[in-house]
Amino acid sequence: MQLYSLTVKDASDKLAKGDITSVELTKSILGRIKQVEPKVKAYITLCEEEALQSAKASDERRKNGKTLSEIDGIPVSLKDVFLTKNLKTTAASKMLEDFIPPFDSTVVKRLKDAGCVILGKVNTDEFTMGSSCENSAFGPTHNPWDLDRVPGGSSGGSAAAVAADECIFSLGTDTGGSIRQPASFCSTVGMKNTYGLVSRYGVISYASSFDTIGPLTKTVEDAAIVLNIIAGNDPHDSTTVVEEIPDYKKFLKKDLRGKLIGVPKEFYAKGLNPEVAKILDNAKKVLVRLGAKVEEVSLPLTEYAIATYYILVKSEASSNMSRYDGIRYGHSALKSGIENNETGLEEIYFKSREEGFGPEVKRSIMLGTYTLSAGYYDAFYKKAAKVRTKIKEEYEKLFEKYDVLIAPVSPFPAFKIGEKINDPLSMYLADVDTVSINIAGIPAMSVQAGFTESDNLPVGMQIIGPMHGEGKIFEVASAYQSATDHHLKKPMIS
Amino acid sequence: MSVCKGIMTNLSNDEVKHIAKLSRLELTQEEIDKYTDQLSSVLEYVEKLNEVNTGDTEPTANIAGLNDVFRDDEVVVSGISHEEIGKNAPEFKDGLLVVPGVFE
Numbered sequence: 001m002q003l004y005s006l007t008v009k010d011a012s013d014k015l016a017k018g019d020i021t022s023v024e025l026t027k028s029i030l031g032r033i034k035q036v037e038p039k040v041k042a043y044i045t046l047c048e049e050e051a052l053q054s055a056k057a058s059d060e061r062r063k064n065g066k067t068l069s070e071i072d073g074i075p076v077s078l079k080d081v082f083l084t085k086n087l088k089t090t091a092a093s094k095m096l097e098d099f100i101p102p103f104d105s106t107v108v109k110r111l112k113d114a115g116c117v118i119l120g121k122v123n124t125d126e127f128t129m130g131s132s133c134e135n136s137a138f139g140p141t142h143n144p145w146d147l148d149r150v151p152g153g154s155s156g157g158s159a160a161a162v163a164a165d166e167c168i169f170s171l172g173t174d175t176g177g178s179i180r181q182p183a184s185f186c187s188t189v190g191m192k193n194t195y196g197l198v199s200r201y202g203v204i205s206y207a208s209s210f211d212t213i214g215p216l217t218k219t220v221e222d223a224a225i226v227l228n229i230i231a232g233n234d235p236h237d238s239t240t241v242v243e244e245i246p247d248y249k250k251f252l253k254k255d256l257r258g259k260l261i262g263v264p265k266e267f268y269a270k271g272l273n274p275e276v277a278k279i280l281d282n283a284k285k286v287l288v289r290l291g292a293k294v295e296e297v298s299l300p301l302t303e304y305a306i307a308t309y310y311i312l313v314k315s316e317a318s319s320n321m322s323r324y325d326g327i328r329y330g331h332s333a334l335k336s337g338i339e340n341n342e343t344g345l346e347e348i349y350f351k352s353r354e355e356g357f358g359p360e361v362k363r364s365i366m367l368g369t370y371t372l373s374a375g376y377y378d379a380f381y382k383k384a385a386k387v388r389t390k391i392k393e394e395y396e397k398l399f400e401k402y403d404v405l406i407a408p409v410s411p412f413p414a415f416k417i418g419e420k421i422n423d424p425l426s427m428y429l430a431d432v433d434t435v436s437i438n439i440a441g442i443p444a445m446s447v448q449a450g451f452t453e454s455d456n457l458p459v460g461m462q463i464i465g466p467m468h469g470e471g472k473i474f475e476v477a478s479a480y481q482s483a484t485d486h487h488l489k490k491p492m493i494s
Numbered sequence: 495m496s497v498c499k500g501i502m503t504n505l506s507n508d509e510v511k512h513i514a515k516l517s518r519l520e521l522t523q524e525e526i527d528k529y530t531d532q533l534s535s536v537l538e539y540v541e542k543l544n545e546v547n548t549g550d551t552e553p554t555a556n557i558a559g560l561n562d563v564f565r566d567d568e569v570v571v572s573g574i575s576h577e578e579i580g581k582n583a584p585e586f587k588d589g590l591l592v593v594p595g596v597f598e
Contacts, residue, residue, distance in 0.1 A: 102578040195557050209556060238563035239556065307540040318517065325518075327593055329582035345594050350520035362519055366510070366529055367536060369517045380540070385553030387546050392554060425535050441557030467558075 003028035004165045005490065008074055008222040011168055015062065015073050022062075022073030025168075026055035026117050029075050033119075033166045036493045042141050042151075042161040044080045045088050046120040051075065054117045061115065070225060072115030077167035079158050080121035081128055082108050083202040087118075091204045092136035093126045095324050095331045095356035105202025106234045107171060107213055114229050119167050122157030126358045128173055128206045129317065130154050131181060131430050134421050135360045142417070143186060144491040145457055149414040152182030158216045159186035163491060169217045169226055173203060175210045176309055177409070177434025180446040183216055184409035184460030187448050187489065189477070190216045191223045192434075194468050195441035196241050198227075199234030207316035210309075210438045219487055220447060220477040224248035227470065241468070251474035253482060257291030261476070262402035266302035267433055273412040279450040279459045280408055283480065287406070290479050297398055297405070301391045305436035308391065310428055311371050311384035312439075318368025321361065326352025363424060388439050395440040399466035404476050406463055408433045409446045413457035433462065443470050447477045448486040458486075505534045 003025050006014070014020045030048055037043060058073035067073075078084065081091050083101035085108075090096045104112065111118070125135035133141045133156030141156045143149040144164040151160040155172030159182030162170050172179040174192040183190025191214040198213040205211060215226035227248050234240045263284065268277065288294055326332035326348045333343075333351035357365070371380035398405065410433055420427045437444045446460035461480075465473040481487055505513075510530045514521045521529070580586035 099582055102574045102581070103572070196560075235565065238565075239558065239560060301546070304543055304546055307543045310536065311540055311543070322518075326584070328591060332584035334584040343594055345596055346518070348594070349518040353518055354520040357519070362517075362521070362525070363529060363532060365517045365519065366513050367533055370505075370513050370533070370537075373513070373516060382553055383543050383548065384540075385555065386548035386551045387543055388557075389551050389554040390546065390548065392557065424532050425539060428536070428539075 002032070002165075004032040006168060007218045008071060008169050008225050009219065011074055012070050022055040022058040022117060023052065025073065026051050026075050029119065029165070029167060036144070036164050036166065039147055039493055040142050040144055040160050040164045040166065041139060042122050042157045042164065042166055043077070044090055044092065044121050044123055044138055044157070047087060047118065051117050051119050058115050058117065068113065068115035069229065071229060073117060074168050075117040075119050076111060077119050077122045077158060077161045077170045078108065079124050079155050079170065079172045081124060081173055081204040082171060083204070084108050084118065084121070087121070089121065089204070090138070091127045092124045092138055093356065093358065093361065094137045097137070097331065099329055101202070103202060106199035106236055107230050108202070110230050111171075122161050122170060124157055125154035126361050127204065127321070128154040128175060128178055129360045129364055131177065131427055132415070132420065133157065133182075134417060135358060137358055140417055143414045144493050145186065146414065146455065147493070148416055149457070150185065150417055152185035152414060154178040155190070155216060156182045159183050159188050159190065162186070162188040162216050162218060164493060165490070169215055169222055171230070172214060172216050173206070174212050174214060174438065175206045176313060176438050177431050179214050179216060180409050180434055180444060180460070180462060181431070183446040185414040185458060187458030187486070187491075188216050188218060189220055189223050189448070189487070190214070190446040190460070191227065192437065192444050193227070193231065193470060194443045196239045197231050197245070197443070197468070197470070199237040199240050201234055201236035205320040207313040208320065209316060210313055212438070220474065220481045221249070221252055223445070224252055224474055246471060248470060248474055251471040252478040254475045254479060255291065256287065256476065256479045259292040259403045259476065260401065261287060261292050261294045262297035262398055262405045263294060264297050264299040264302065264405055264407055266299050267407040271411050272408060275452040275454060276408055276412060276459050279452070280406070280461055283449040283461045284406065286480060286483055287476070290483055292476070297402065299394055299398070299436070301387070301394050302436055304387055305391060305439060306429060306432055308384045308387045309431070309435035309439055310367070311380050312388065314364045314368035315372045315381050316368070317364045318372065321357070321365050324353060324356060325349050326356070331356035360424070391436055392440045395442060396466070399469070403472050404463050404465050404469070406461055409460040409462045410434070413452055413455070413459055437464055442467055443473055445473050445477050447481060450486050451489070505530055505537065
C-alpha cells in the first residue's frame with residue numbers, strides 16, 4: 001500500500017508509532033499529485049515547498065515529544081475559499097485571481113495549530129456557485145472515476161483530490177449540497193454540519209445564512225477526527241455555537257439496534273435514476289440487517305425546496321458580492337487600463353465587476369438584486385423566508401420520532417462535463433436532494449453506498465440528522481461503513 | 495406572462511438592463527439577451543412558492559433563532575497593518591486607498 005492512500009486514522013497511527021514520518025507521507029502525496037494531477041486538475045495552487053517545510057517541522061515536534069494533536073503532520077487540501085495568510089485565495093474567480101489574504105480563516109488556523117500540512121488550494125465553482133466545478137474561472141476538475149465527467153460541486157476539487165489520493169483529507173463548504181454531492185459523485189465521505197457548528201470567519205461567503213464548513217474524507221471515522229478539530233465557538237463568528245461540543249469519535253462503532261430511521265418518500269419520487277434507487281435500497285437493507293427499524297415518512301414541502309433555496313441564496317449572494325468593487329481588493333478596472341483621474345467611481349464598479357465575475361456569479365447577482373428590489377421583496381424574499389420556517393418545522397416534527405433520515409444525495413450519478421452548463425435551471429434542479437437540509441440548517445452526511453452497474457460510477461447515501469445531531473449521523477454512518485466495503489474501492493485513473 | 499400580486503416573471507430586455515444597473519454590472523447586449531431568457535425561466539419556476547399557504551408564519555433569517563449576539567465592548571488589535579491590507583488594493587498611497595473624486 002502506498003502512503004498516499006492512507007486514511008487520517010491510519011496515517012496518524014503510523015506517525016505515532018514512528019513507522020513513517022510526515023515528510024515521507026507528504027512526499028508520497030506530492031508524487032501522487034505529479035502523477036494524476038494533469039488528468040484530474042483538482043488543485044488551483046500547490047505549495048510543495050511550504051508543505052515539505054511544515055512536514056519537517058511536524059517531524060521535529062514529534063521527535064521532541066511536542067506533537068500538537070492527533071492530526072499533526074497530516075497533509076490536507078483546502079477548497080480555495082478558505083483564507084490562508086500569504087497564500088493566494090481565489091474563490092476560483094478572476095475577481096480574486098491575485099488576492100493574497102493578510103490573515104487565516106479560523107478553520108485554517110485551527111488546522112495549523114493542530115499541526116496539519118497544507119498542500120494547497122483546490123478547485124470549486126466560482127464563489128462556490130455551482131454543482132459541477134465547471135463554473136471555475138480556471139477550468140473544470142475531472143472526476144477520477146471517469147475523466148469525462150464532473151466531480152460535482154462546488155467542492156469538486158476537494159472531493160476529486162480525496163478520491164484520487166492527492167491529499168489525506170480536504171475541507172469544503174456546503175451552502176446547498178456543495179460538500180455532499182461531490183462526495184457522492186467521487187466516492188468520499190462528505191459531512192455538512194449544523195449551521196453554526198464550524199466558524200465561517202475568513203471563509204469567502206456565498207449565502208451567509210446557509211454557508212457551512214465540513215470535511216471530505218475517505219472514511220466516516222476520519223470525518224469525526226477532523227470535526228473534533230474544527231468544530232466549536234469562535235468569537236469572530238457570532239453565529240457559531242456557544243455550547244461545548246462532544247467528542248464525535250465516541251459515536252463511532254455503535255450498535256444500531258433500536259434506532260429508528262425514516263425514509264422520506266419525496267426523495268425517491270420520479271426522476272430518481274433506477275440504478276441509484278437500487279443502490280439505496282440495498283443500503284437500507286444493510287441498516288435493517290444491523291438492527292435499525294426503517295419506516296417510510298413524508299416531507300411534503302420538499303417540492304418547494306429548490307424555489308425557496310434559490311430565492312434566499314441568490315438574494316444573500318447579491319448582497320455578499322457587492323463588496324467586490326474594484327477599489328479595495330480583487331480585480332480592478334484600474335489595473336486594466338482605466339486611469340483613476342479620468343474616470344468616475346461608478347465606472348470602476350461597473351467595469352471591474354463586468355470583467356471580474358463569471359456567468360453564474362453575474363446571474364446570481366442579477367437574480368438576487370431583482371428579488372430584493374423594491375416592490376418584489378415581499379413576493380419573493382419574504383415569501384421564501386416564510387416557507388423556510390415551514391420546511392424547518394417539517395423536519396423538526398419528524399426528528400421528534402426518528403433518529404435520522406436516509407435519502408439520495410443526488411437523483412443521478414456524476415454527469416458529463418458540458419451536459420448541463422448551458423441550462424442553469426436544470427443545474428439548479430439537480431440540487432433537489434440536498435438544498436432542503438441547508439434550508440433547515442440541519443446536518444447531513446454523504447457516505448459511500450455503491451457503484452452503478454452500467455458505468456461504475458459512485459453513489460452516496462445521505463444520512464440526515466436533527467440540529468446538532470452529528471452524533472446520531474456518525475452512529476449510523478459508522479455502523480454502515482463497518483458493514484460495507486464501498487469506501488475501500490479506488491478509481492483507476494487513466 | 496403570468497401575474498401574481500403584480501409580479502411579472504417574464505422579464506423584458508429593459509428590465510434586465512435596469513437590474514444590471516442596480517447590480518453595478520456593465521453587461522454586453524449578448525449577456526442581456528441571455529439573462530433575459532434565463533432569469534425569466536428561473537422566476538417562472540420559483541413562482542410555485544405561491545402554492546404554499548404561509549398565513550401567519552414568521553419568516554426565518556437565522557436558522558438557530560439567534561437575534562442580537564453581544565460581546566464585551568473591548569478593543570482587540572488585529573495585528574494586521576494598513577500596508578498589509580493595502581497590498582491587495584489597485585492603488586494605495588500613504589496608508590490610504592486611492593479613489594477618484596466623488597464630488598464635482
